[in-house]
Structures are given as C-alpha cells and as structure tokens.
Amino acid sequence: MSFQNTPDFARQLDAQDPLRAFRDRFHLPLAPDGREAVYCCGNSLGLQPRAARAAVEAEFQSWQEHAVEGHFREPSCWMHYHETLTEASARLVGARPVEVVVMNNLTVNLHLLLISFYRPEGRRYKVLMEGGAFPSDQYALESQVKLHGYQPDDTIVELVPRPGEHTLRTQDIEARIQALGEELALVILGGVNYYTGQAFDLAAITRAGHAVGATVGFDLAHAAGNLALQLHDWDVDFACWCTYKYLNSGPGGTSGVFVHERFAERPDLPRLAGWWGHDASVRFQMQKGFRPMPGAAGWQLSNAQIFPMAIHRAALALVDEAGGMAALRRKSEQLTGYLEFVLQQAGLPAEVLEIITPADPAQRGCQLSLLVHRQGRQLFEFLAERGIMADWREPNVIRLAPVPLYNSFEDVWRIGQGVAAWSAELAAAPANQ
Known part of the structure; x- marks a missing residue:
C-alpha cells in the first residue's frame, strides 16, 4: 500500500479497519488537553479491557455468596x-x-x-x-x-x-x-x-x-x-x-x-x-x-x-472475537508500517533519529524502537506533553508499540506530527541561541 501522511488518509484507513470497534472495548487514558491519549505502551502494559472489572466482580460475588463452595458451584x-x-x-x-x-x-x-x-x-x-x-x-x-x-x-x-x-x-x-x-x-x-x-x-x-x-x-x-x-x-x-x-x-x-x-x-x-x-x-x-x-x-x-x-x-x-492472531497480525503489519512511514516523513536526519527495529515485517511485531542520538529524553517528554504515551529505555531509546486491538491509524499520524513538530523546534534552536 502507498501511504499518505495526512489526517484524512489515516481516518480513511480507520474507516476501512475491520477491528476499529475494538478500541471502544478498552479504557484509554486522557492526554493533558482532555483528548484520548495516543497510548503506545502496550509492550509494557496493555490497556484495561472494559470487560475486566465485571469479570472480577463476578468472582467477588461468588466468594461473597458461596465462600469455599465457590470452588465447586456454578458459575465459577x-x-x-x-x-x-x-x-x-x-x-x-x-x-x-x-x-x-x-x-x-x-x-x-x-x-x-x-x-x-x-x-x-x-x-x-x-x-x-x-x-x-x-x-x-x-x-x-x-x-x-x-x-x-x-x-x-x-x-x-x-x-x-x-x-x-x-x-x-x-x-x-x-x-x-x-x-x-x-x-x-x-x-x-x-x-x-x-x-x-x-x-x-x-x-x-x-x-x-x-x-x-x-x-x-x-x-x-x-x-x-x-x-x-x-x-x-x-x-x-x-x-x-x-x-x-x-x-x-x-x-x-x-x-x-x-x-x-x-x-x-x-x-x-x-x-x-x-x-x-x-x-x-x-x-x-x-x-x-x-x-x-x-x-x-x-x-x-x-x-x-x-x-x-x-x-x-x-x-x-x-x-x-477479533478473529485471533491472524487478524491482529494483518492489522499490526499495516499499523506498524504506517508508523515507520510517518516517522520517516518527520524530517529528522539519521544522525539524530534511527529506527533500530528491522524494516522487514517478518522480523518485527508492533514495536518500533527509536534510537535518538541527540536530546532523546527531551523528545520523549515533548511527545508526552502532547498526549503521546511512549516508553523510555536508557540510555537513549524510545519504544513505540501501536497495538492493533486499540490503536488507530490516526493515533499513528499524531505520533508523526509530534515528532515532526519536535524536528522543527530542533532545527530552529541554533538560530534562537
């Protein structure tokens, strides 16, 4: 597929996504501006399914009503x-x-x-x-x-x-x-x-x-x-x-x-x-x-x-319900491929930002690791301020994991926009000093 770095293209991919409804089956954290955050830390901790609380409450109810007999009684x-x-x-x-x-x-x-x-x-x-x-x-x-x-x-x-x-x-x-x-x-x-x-x-x-x-x-x-x-x-x-x-x-x-x-x-x-x-x-x-x-x-x-x-x-x-790993993997390859594309479009030279995860989809899952050679922590914090939740690993790697069950293509586009904005600030910084 030929990607485009536009919000309309990202939303078009989301509209065509057979898994798009599963995003609503999870609780998403909020960004500082009150919008849903772009959560890309599923490789560290996945989001809470909305069904999780009811699942645990059902077992609390069995414990409350049946005590030790919950080991043997339906429905538990x-x-x-x-x-x-x-x-x-x-x-x-x-x-x-x-x-x-x-x-x-x-x-x-x-x-x-x-x-x-x-x-x-x-x-x-x-x-x-x-x-x-x-x-x-x-x-x-x-x-x-x-x-x-x-x-x-x-x-x-x-x-x-x-x-x-x-x-x-x-x-x-x-x-x-x-x-x-x-x-x-x-x-x-x-x-x-x-x-x-x-x-x-x-x-x-x-x-x-x-x-x-x-x-x-x-x-x-x-x-x-x-x-x-x-x-x-x-x-x-x-x-x-x-x-x-x-x-x-x-x-x-x-x-x-x-x-x-x-x-x-x-x-x-x-x-x-x-x-x-x-x-x-x-x-x-x-x-x-x-x-x-x-x-x-x-x-x-x-x-x-x-x-x-x-x-x-x-x-x-x-x-x-989503169709198993085959369905999740199909979206994952497209979602991660789009992330790679928008990062390459963000304007940062290789001597500043390097993707160290293999480019071959067969050699990666839904994670890209960004080796940031200059001011990596600043980039991480810059993204966080804009509601993009990534993962920092010392000494200078940012991990981004767009998860097919709950991340959207518009999420990925927003990441690209965040990195591009930081790139512009970085380029302007020497002139302002």
Missing part, C-alpha cells in the same frame, strides 16, 4: 477455572491443549521450566542466549547455571550483533549454535527482543538447536499476543509468557506455559512438584508420591489465581 467452579483458559491459550500460541497451562507469573514459570529442561551433563553444559536480554532472563539463567555448579561467565554464551548493527542475523545465530555443537545444552531466547523490537525466527532457531542435540525454549513476553506463533509445529521444547503486555490482562497478571506434547507422558523429568500438578484423579487422597498430570498441567504448583485469571479470560475472549 474455581476448581476447574484454569481449564477454561486452555483452549484459547492453545490457539494463541499455536499449540495443542495438552501443551499449555496458565499459572503463576512469568519468571516463576521460567525457573520451573529451566529446572526440567536445562540438564547439563559432561561436555554439554553451555547456554546460548541473546546479549542484552531482559534482566529477568539474565538473572534466571545466572542462578540456574550456579545451581548446577557452573560459573555464568564460562557457561552462558551471549549473541551480539555484528559491529555497526543493532540486531542479530538469523544465519549468525545458526552458525553460533553449530559452532557450540556438543557443548550446547540449551538455547533460550526472547521471541521478540524487548529493547530493539526484533522478532526472531523461532522455527529456524529450534531446528538449528535440535540439530546439535540442544534443548530449545523461548521467553515469549513480547511475542504472545503480538506475533502469530506455531509452537507445536515449530517443534519448540518449552516456552512461557506474561499476559499483561499485548494480552491486556492487568499489571502483574498471570502467565502461560507451553511444554511440547512429546514430554506429556514424562513423569521422569526432574521438576519442582506441587499439589496442583499432581494427578487430579487422586489429588484429594492427599498421599505421598508425586504423580504429575499429563502435559503442561503437570508443572502446576498451586491452585488457580482466580482474580488475575478472570481478567485474562475476558481479555482472551477479545482476541478470539
């Missing part, structure tokens, strides 16, 4: 509440129902999975991860490596871009995997790098890891609800994700887990056991001897977090 049936999330979660990440479960929080789930799937032995002990991964992943891997008696500096191999580049090339990742070969125990990357917005080729990375005998897993915090995933078909071993970013399930929301079906009947796998992961048919016999549930459910520790899961269920329903 808390005993099986987590199971109501399974089908939608499986669709979300391209999995079979037995391969997914919703539980805990992201880093807790990452640790639980690493206990099972990072099993160093002999020469095969090294871990490959992206350099500059989100700190939670770095800390989790450091501690897991130490649990096995290794030193992180000797064990964790970090992938870094080529000199002068900001993102990783798939062939370089594959080559590093091949070079490590029999020393490599685990490949663990983010599905999308939080800082650059680069989306990795998970299928290719999984194939390369398996070819040398390594286990392959992913932290999908920035990929779930953002990319069209096919974890089962890609043969990924394990993955986990949060639900409070692109899945709009509330701050500190619950987390999802994927464990490939080939591990469904593997009670021998080491794991940290909990009562809720025990065979449900005999769970209430309260006997010794852990016997895991088949599939991902066997990694559960405790019973469902009802209130966070109530929000998540309401949010997942919106994804399905």
Whole structure:
C-alpha cells in the first residue's frame, strides 16, 4: 500500500479497519488537553479491557455468596477455572491443549521450566542466549547455571550483533549454535527482543538447536499476543509468557506455559512438584508420591489465581472475537508500517533519529524502537506533553508499540506530527541561541 501522511488518509484507513470497534472495548487514558491519549505502551502494559472489572466482580460475588463452595458451584467452579483458559491459550500460541497451562507469573514459570529442561551433563553444559536480554532472563539463567555448579561467565554464551548493527542475523545465530555443537545444552531466547523490537525466527532457531542435540525454549513476553506463533509445529521444547503486555490482562497478571506434547507422558523429568500438578484423579487422597498430570498441567504448583485469571479470560475472549492472531497480525503489519512511514516523513536526519527495529515485517511485531542520538529524553517528554504515551529505555531509546486491538491509524499520524513538530523546534534552536 502507498501511504499518505495526512489526517484524512489515516481516518480513511480507520474507516476501512475491520477491528476499529475494538478500541471502544478498552479504557484509554486522557492526554493533558482532555483528548484520548495516543497510548503506545502496550509492550509494557496493555490497556484495561472494559470487560475486566465485571469479570472480577463476578468472582467477588461468588466468594461473597458461596465462600469455599465457590470452588465447586456454578458459575465459577474455581476448581476447574484454569481449564477454561486452555483452549484459547492453545490457539494463541499455536499449540495443542495438552501443551499449555496458565499459572503463576512469568519468571516463576521460567525457573520451573529451566529446572526440567536445562540438564547439563559432561561436555554439554553451555547456554546460548541473546546479549542484552531482559534482566529477568539474565538473572534466571545466572542462578540456574550456579545451581548446577557452573560459573555464568564460562557457561552462558551471549549473541551480539555484528559491529555497526543493532540486531542479530538469523544465519549468525545458526552458525553460533553449530559452532557450540556438543557443548550446547540449551538455547533460550526472547521471541521478540524487548529493547530493539526484533522478532526472531523461532522455527529456524529450534531446528538449528535440535540439530546439535540442544534443548530449545523461548521467553515469549513480547511475542504472545503480538506475533502469530506455531509452537507445536515449530517443534519448540518449552516456552512461557506474561499476559499483561499485548494480552491486556492487568499489571502483574498471570502467565502461560507451553511444554511440547512429546514430554506429556514424562513423569521422569526432574521438576519442582506441587499439589496442583499432581494427578487430579487422586489429588484429594492427599498421599505421598508425586504423580504429575499429563502435559503442561503437570508443572502446576498451586491452585488457580482466580482474580488475575478472570481478567485474562475476558481479555482472551477479545482476541478470539477479533478473529485471533491472524487478524491482529494483518492489522499490526499495516499499523506498524504506517508508523515507520510517518516517522520517516518527520524530517529528522539519521544522525539524530534511527529506527533500530528491522524494516522487514517478518522480523518485527508492533514495536518500533527509536534510537535518538541527540536530546532523546527531551523528545520523549515533548511527545508526552502532547498526549503521546511512549516508553523510555536508557540510555537513549524510545519504544513505540501501536497495538492493533486499540490503536488507530490516526493515533499513528499524531505520533508523526509530534515528532515532526519536535524536528522543527530542533532545527530552529541554533538560530534562537
């Protein structure tokens, strides 16, 4: 499509957008001038679905009326509440129902999975991860490596871009995997790098890891609800994700887990056991001897977090109602492409503003990271004053994430206008000094 940098063109795209009505299903914050803000922080915290409050209130009502019997009585049936999330979660990440479960929080789930799937032995002990991964992943891997008696500096191999580049090339990742070969125990990357917005080729990375005998897993915090995933078909071993970013399930929301079906009947796998992961048919016999549930459910520790899961269920329903990830991805590619266009039209030279997220839509989700070489913080604050809510990352990156469920093309046009206004002020500044 040939884009135009005009408000009429943006509104025309909005009028043609089959997902335009979903914006009204969310609460949008207000800008200083009283208009709806341009909210582009869905990669940090998604907006509140209007259905969220009623979903939680329904569980408060069940608690009020039924107390402990709410575990067994309609409409709540808390005993099986987590199971109501399974089908939608499986669709979300391209999995079979037995391969997914919703539980805990992201880093807790990452640790639980690493206990099972990072099993160093002999020469095969090294871990490959992206350099500059989100700190939670770095800390989790450091501690897991130490649990096995290794030193992180000797064990964790970090992938870094080529000199002068900001993102990783798939062939370089594959080559590093091949070079490590029999020393490599685990490949663990983010599905999308939080800082650059680069989306990795998970299928290719999984194939390369398996070819040398390594286990392959992913932290999908920035990929779930953002990319069209096919974890089962890609043969990924394990993955986990949060639900409070692109899945709009509330701050500190619950987390999802994927464990490939080939591990469904593997009670021998080491794991940290909990009562809720025990065979449900005999769970209430309260006997010794852990016997895991088949599939991902066997990694559960405790019973469902009802209130966070109530929000998540309401949010997942919106994804399905919108047509699933295929529909969201179609709009996302167009919306992010339009953002790239208006930023390029804003008049800032490359030595001032550089988009470090890949230009190839296949290598990015709905985030562009702007590396601002001069007065980046001033630009961030300039946009905020004009009702454009972006995300600042030290030392000089502004992240913008137009989310297809609630962002509009007019939102994106307003961002371009904000950056263009700052560009004009920057150009005029020397003459005024």
